[in-house]
Amino acid sequence: MTRILGVSGSLRRASFNTALLRTAQGLMPADSTLIEGSIAGIPLYDADEEQASGLPDAVTTLKAQIEDADGLLLFSPEYNNSIPGVFKNAIDWTSRPAGDIPRVFGGKPVAVLGASPGSFGTILAQDAWLPVLRTLGTRPWWSGRLMVGRAGEVFDGQGQMTDERTRQRLQTLLAGFVAFAAGQTD
Numbered sequence: 737m738t739r740i741l742g743v744s745g746s747l748r749r750a751s752f753n754t755a756l757l758r759t760a761q762g763l764m765p766a767d768s769t770l771i772e773g774s775i776a777g778i779p780l781y782d783a784d785e786e787q788a789s790g791l792p793d794a795v796t797t798l799k800a801q802i803e804d805a806d807g808l809l810l811f812s813p814e815y816n817n818s819i820p821g822v823f824k825n826a827i828d829w830t831s832r833p834a835g836d837i838p839r840v841f842g843g844k845p846v847a848v849l850g851a852s853p854g855s856f857g858t859i860l861a862q863d864a865w866l867p868v869l870r871t872l873g874t875r876p877w878w879s880g881r882l883m884v885g886r887a888g889e890v891f892d893g894q895g896q897m898t899d900e901r902t903r904q905r906l907q908t909l910l911a912g913f914v915a916f917a918a919g920q921t922d
């Protein structure tokens with residue numbers, strides 16, 4: 737069983753990115769699973785707080801989930817052509833203490849995808865993740881990408897994906913990424 741952790745970078749109840757993650761859970765290839773991690777409850781990073789109290793529980797949970805997973809899928813919204821602060825903040829917390837980075841992130845297969853109401857579907861946020869993923873020593877998957885633009889037309893009001901073409905593209909991406917995370921492809 738290949739265990740993938742998916743994390744949505746939005747706290748919004750009706751988040752398109754969370755909807756994309758939950759759609760992906762139903763499209764995973766055989767012998768794989770997509771576990772939903774969460775950034776909810778993670779405070780703003782404060783080195784003084786870290787020194788005084790260590791990692792908050794929500795960070796410890798997410799960090800352990802990343803470490804345990806065979807691969808990581810980041811479902812990233814785009815804010816001002818880059819990574820939303822809440823999402824970056826959460827991953828920054830999971831990179832603490834720095835000595836744990838090789839254990840938690842080192843060589844970890846990772847891919848970024850995302851949804852936005854605009855036309856470009858988070859392409860700039862996805863690219864903005866690349867230096868972060870390199871710094872953490874992850875193993876990004878380069879063979880596929882998915883930008884879900886015009887997300888308001890792809891999902892209905894209940895977060896159900898209604899666009900068949902996007903569903904197929906998502907399924908194809910998941911098959912490729914899971915094979916990569918399982919070590920079946922380079």
Ligand SMILES: Cc1cc2nc3c(=O)[nH]c(=O)nc-3n(C[C@H](O)[C@H](O)[C@H](O)COP(=O)(O)O)c2cc1C
Nearest residue numbers: 746748751752753754813814815816817852853854
């Ligand atoms: C501060 C802010 C900046 C935004 N900047 C962008 C942007 O640069 N590109 C984009 O496609 N959408 C942008 N948006 C719109 C988001 O894509 C939209 O709010 C989206 O629904 C967020 O993802 P979510 O549905 O998962 O919460 C921005 C939204 C906010 C609140």
